[in-house]
Amino acid sequence: MQEVTAQASTAQPVLEASKNKNEVRKRIWRNRWLYVMIAPGLLYFIIFKYLPMYGLIISFQDYKPYNGIMGSNWVGMKHFNRLFSEPDFLNILKNTIVLFGLNIFIYFPIPIILALMLNELRGNFFKRIFQSLLYIPHFMSWVIVVSISFVMVTMDGGIINDLLVFFGFEKINFLLNPSWFRPMYIIQVIWREAGWGTIIYLASIAAIDPGLYEAARMDGAGRLRQIWHITIPAIRGVIITLFILKIGSVLDLGFEHVYLLLNSMNREVAEIIDTYVYTAGLRQGQFSYSTAIGFFKSVIGLILVMTVNKISKKMGEEGVY
Amino acid sequence: MVEDRSFTGRLFAALNFTLLAIIALITVLPFIHVVAGSFTTSAELAASKFVLIPKVWSFEAYKFIFSTNTIFKAMGVSIGVTLVGTLVSMFLTSLMAYGLARRDLDGRKVVNFMVVFTMLFHGGLIPTFLVVKELGMIDTYAALIIPSAISAFNMIILKNFFQNIPEGLEESAKIDGCNDFGILFKIVLPLSMPAMATISLFYAVTYWNTYLTAILYLDDSAKWPIQVLLRQIVVLASGLDHSATLDGVVPPPDQTIKMAVIVVATLPILMVYPFLQKHFAKGALLGSMKG
Numbered sequence: 001m002q003e004v005t006a007q008a009s010t011a012q013p014v015l016e017a018s019k020n021k022n023e024v025r026k027r028i029w030r031n032r033w034l035y036v037m038i039a040p041g042l043l044y045f046i047i048f049k050y051l052p053m054y055g056l057i058i059s060f061q062d063y064k065p066y067n068g069i070m071g072s073n074w075v076g077m078k079h080f081n082r083l084f085s086e087p088d089f090l091n092i093l094k095n096t097i098v099l100f101g102l103n104i105f106i107y108f109p110i111p112i113i114l115a116l117m118l119n120e121l122r123g124n125f126f127k128r129i130f131q132s133l134l135y136i137p138h139f140m141s142w143v144i145v146v147s148i149s150f151v152m153v154t155m156d157g158g159i160i161n162d163l164l165v166f167f168g169f170e171k172i173n174f175l176l177n178p179s180w181f182r183p184m185y186i187i188q189v190i191w192r193e194a195g196w197g198t199i200i201y202l203a204s205i206a207a208i209d210p211g212l213y214e215a216a217r218m219d220g221a222g223r224l225r226q227i228w229h230i231t232i233p234a235i236r237g238v239i240i241t242l243f244i245l246k247i248g249s250v251l252d253l254g255f256e257h258v259y260l261l262l263n264s265m266n267r268e269v270a271e272i273i274d275t276y277v278y279t280a281g282l283r284q285g286q287f288s289y290s291t292a293i294g295f296f297k298s299v300i301g302l303i304l305v306m307t308v309n310k311i312s313k314k315m316g317e318e319g320v321y
Numbered sequence: 322m323v324e325d326r327s328f329t330g331r332l333f334a335a336l337n338f339t340l341l342a343i344i345a346l347i348t349v350l351p352f353i354h355v356v357a358g359s360f361t362t363s364a365e366l367a368a369s370k371f372v373l374i375p376k377v378w379s380f381e382a383y384k385f386i387f388s389t390n391t392i393f394k395a396m397g398v399s400i401g402v403t404l405v406g407t408l409v410s411m412f413l414t415s416l417m418a419y420g421l422a423r424r425d426l427d428g429r430k431v432v433n434f435m436v437v438f439t440m441l442f443h444g445g446l447i448p449t450f451l452v453v454k455e456l457g458m459i460d461t462y463a464a465l466i467i468p469s470a471i472s473a474f475n476m477i478i479l480k481n482f483f484q485n486i487p488e489g490l491e492e493s494a495k496i497d498g499c500n501d502f503g504i505l506f507k508i509v510l511p512l513s514m515p516a517m518a519t520i521s522l523f524y525a526v527t528y529w530n531t532y533l534t535a536i537l538y539l540d541d542s543a544k545w546p547i548q549v550l551l552r553q554i555v556v557l558a559s560g561l562d563h564s565a566t567l568d569g570v571v572p573p574p575d576q577t578i579k580m581a582v583i584v585v586a587t588l589p590i591l592m593v594y595p596f597l598q599k600h601f602a603k604g605a606l607l608g609s610m611k612g
Contacts, residue, residue, distance in 0.1 A: 140590065
């Protein structure tokens with residue numbers, strides 16, 4: 001009797017496993033149309049996202065387009081070694097990090113402040129009007145944003161220079177003067193994105209329990225104290241999440257915008273990794289070298305995100321993944 | 322927020338309102354300046370500096386830019402790419418999002434991770450270019466659409482939205498003999514109009530603003546969308562390099578003409594904006610809360 005139960009108990013998991021397998025198979029068959037739905041999208045990600053990841057191996061080759069990845073010579077770390085010995089690259093890296101810093105330290109807090117301000121507005125009417133106006137620039141392409149600022153700051157007939165002259169200053173060549181590149185860059189980022197950036201903060205502010213504010217008022221807290229002790233702590237998680245995303249993506253945000261502002265006069269401060277990969281890779285045909293640079297950048301981005309994510313989890317926040 | 326009627330409360334509110342009004346004004350003034358400038362003469366623009374409402378109305382700039390086929394053609398390309406691209410993207414994105422939204426699907430976690438991972442790491446410009454080239458898409462309009470057909474971010478927003486639709490609805494449709502395609506098109510999509518409108522707008526704006534993919538994949542200037550033409554007319558002709566002006570010999574176009582091209586390149590978005598604004602604010606919230 002005992003033997004029988006022992007046998008039965010060993011047989012049970014086997015039976016269950018095969019039953020489970022059957023069920024999975026059944027479930028898969030029942031959901032076959034769902035797989036058909038996913039297939040095109042999955043194919044898209046494999047071809048246009050994962051195939052290029054495979055293509056990264058050309059950064060270890062001297063890639064020749066007519067030989068293809070299979071037929072090109074392996075050169076090991078040659079391109080990566082070149083990267084770190086080239087003074088050009090160090091300058092580009094510096095420029096990239098500076099723009100990254102401008103994004104983190106100057107741009108990043110602005111949508112938070114704007115959202116706090118919008119939240120303090122009394123009437124819904126004006127809140128909605130201000131929001132609508134602030135969102136508009138986000139829908140304009142970088143070409144449009146850069147074009148608008150170019151017609152405004154140009155030396156001949158640009159409104160900004162006309163105003164400078166009107167107030168008795170000298171005209172400034174904003175477009176060719178390297179020291180104006182970074183201010184123009186970050187002002188354009190703020191103009192285009194700050195309003196749109198408020199959406200997510202406003203949403204998380206709206207989710208705060210109004211009782212908290214009431215309690216704070218009972219304790220005699222004014223507006224600023226309520227913001228400081230209730231609103232900001234309540235949206236801290238969202239701020240941290242967005243901060244992580246920003247850190248991961250900011251190395252990528254540059255290309256279009258910077259490329260449009262780039263010219264032969266400001267190259268020294270304006271050339272960043274993305275624009276360099278484009279010119280060195282596609283214009284000059286140095287496929288392997290510029291792929292190595294891009295690879296380097298993607299890896300740094302990934303490490304940054306993972307590190308910051310880990311830190312935020314240690315601090316007791318949710319993190320991105 | 323309950324009103325604070327104390328003096329400091331009122332002062333705070335007044336200051337806050339004024340500051341926001343100024344910021345909102347600064348946000349729209351540059352564009353108003355450009356629109357007004359495009360509808361006046363060069364002389365008027367030079368004389369009155371900042372134009373908000375033109376004193377002298379003139380359509381010269383528009384007559385000029387539409388006197389050749391170039392702008393019409395570029396507008397046509399942009400409109401075509403926007404319409405076809407948005408349709409293709411919405412079709413692929415909603416199919417995939419719905420599949421992944423169903424919790425009983427084996428393997429969805431793997432696919433989900435694959436999608437999220439592409440947001441953290443990617444092969445970069447050159448390898449992507451080589452793939453597009455190998456597929457023979459260089460100098461085709463397909464290159465403006467297919468390589469960016471699905472945005473991982475948009476797909477995840479839509480997936481989260483679909484996940485919030487009560488499963489009971491799908492169950493009862495299934496009992497009535499509906500297959501998964503039927504459930505998606507007859508039940509889920511009609512219930513998801515705010516999200517669909519939002520994501521469509523996001524895609525449409527991206528396609529209308531197509532610039533990077535165009536300069537990467539199109540060598541033939543006859544196929545240029547409006548954004549590339551805009552850069553050619555305004556950015557390159559802004560007295561940067563002499564070598565970079567239109568042909569090297571042609572003087573840079575008038576301010577009014579540049580402004581008119583900017584307006585033409587922006588107008589379609591501004592026309593769609595008021596209609597979809599209600600939807601997208603709501604939809605973006607839904608997405609961002611869960612995302």
